[in-house]
Amino acid sequence: MEDDIRLEKAREILSTPRNQKEEVQALQDTIYVIGGKWKLPIINSLCNGNKRFRDIQRSIPGITTRMLSRELKEMEANQLLKRTVIPDTPVMVEYTVTNYCYTFGDIILEMIKWGKQHREMIRTKRSENK
Structure with a gap:
């Protein structure tokens, strides 16, 4: 019912x-x-608590070190995340989402919901065609 109203x-x-x-x-x-x-x-990885480069990389299957580094730099330039250098031995770097990034929250949740519905719809169609 709610989905019908939203669709309309x-x-x-x-x-x-x-x-x-x-x-x-x-x-x-x-x-x-x-x-x-x-x-x-x-963004999803950061929102789920991963702050260190390696933790982010491990949480995203298939992403390379080079690609993650490039994407983090672009996202920092667009103010979606903040890079903090912690002067310790050894030096630590942490990434956190900004308040501005949280403005995508509803969009991301809707995309996840849509993605799950789409995957289920495709599975259903495939099983009907077998």
């Missing part, structure tokens, strides 16, 4: 004429900041 609301919003040029720019800006294969999994 989404249809209404998406079918209402809007400034497409402005919306395309906004979508491109969003994709630039969080797009790609790794940024959302990195």
Whole structure:
């Protein structure tokens, strides 16, 4: 029932004429900041308590050291995370999400929900076709 209401609301919003040029720019800006294969999994890892580079890397299957390093730098430049150097012996570096990053919270949770529903829908369709 709640999903039906949300679906109807989404249809209404998406079918209402809007400034497409402005919306395309906004979508491109969003994709630039969080797009790609790794940024959302990195945010998810950080939100689940992983702060050190190796812990983040271990929590994301398939990400290379080079890619993680590059993505962390980009995310820091876009103010999604904060890099803190702890002057200890040896020097430690920790990453934490910023308050600004938390503005993606609802979006990320909706994407996770959608991803689970999509995977289940695909599984159901495949099993029906067998």
